[in-house]
Amino acid sequence: MTSRAERKYRAATAFQRRLNPVLRRLPLQTLLETTGRVSGLPRATPVGGRRAGDAFWLVSEFGERSQYVRNIKADPRVRVRVRGRWHTGTAHLLPDDDPVARLRLLPRFNSAAVRAFGAGLLTVRVDLDD
Template identity: 60%
Template sequence: MKRRRVDKFRIVTFVQRRLVNPVVRALLERGVGVPGYALLETVGRRTGQARRTPVGDGLEGSTFWIVSEHGRRSAYVRNIEANPRVRVRVRGRWRSGTAHLLPDDDPRERQRLLSRRLAARINAASVRRLGTDLLTVRIDLDD
């Protein structure tokens, strides 16, 4: 059973890193709105360089929510653990904030609460389907 989970992680990660994320990231960086997506910028834990990753649009007031598909195995989550200061480009605007990992939060319930728009529901469904270890991340955005 564990072997199958590792294979799923590797396949999903490959498709995201090599095919989906580069296209979505390029569109978002150029200011093209991609429904249901935002761009998360973390500081690389080893390089110290900015790392940008497309994530679901989880903006709720002054809080930004993310449900990580692969939990602490996600590179951006490991970057957050090393340095919780992040930026999010959401709806065409960069916003800074501090990220917090919430291992005790129910990520499926969090997605249900955030899935009011169709694009958010589609993103949440793909995260649940493709994810191997869901983890909630809360970003408290600066004013």
């Protein structure tokens, strides 16, 4: 990772460590819940994405460096909270998908932040069970 990308990563993760605990408590915040690859405990991460039919789409701003992506690689079974309702599903990492094009289909505010602060974008699709 370049030094600029590394600085972006460090700044974004420092900011998210402070903001994410607050966002997780908001009832309508979209959350992705993975299982911790080491602890085995549920890990909820605020995300921006969109449900399209039986799938939920999002773009990881730091690709495979994101902790939730690392958790998905260890166990793809996840839950997604959309509009206050939990859905179970299986997450798929899509390195061949164009994440910039995908961001154009997702909520604007989050997409702008991901484009501005991200490095190594990665598309994630969650196939929902219900």
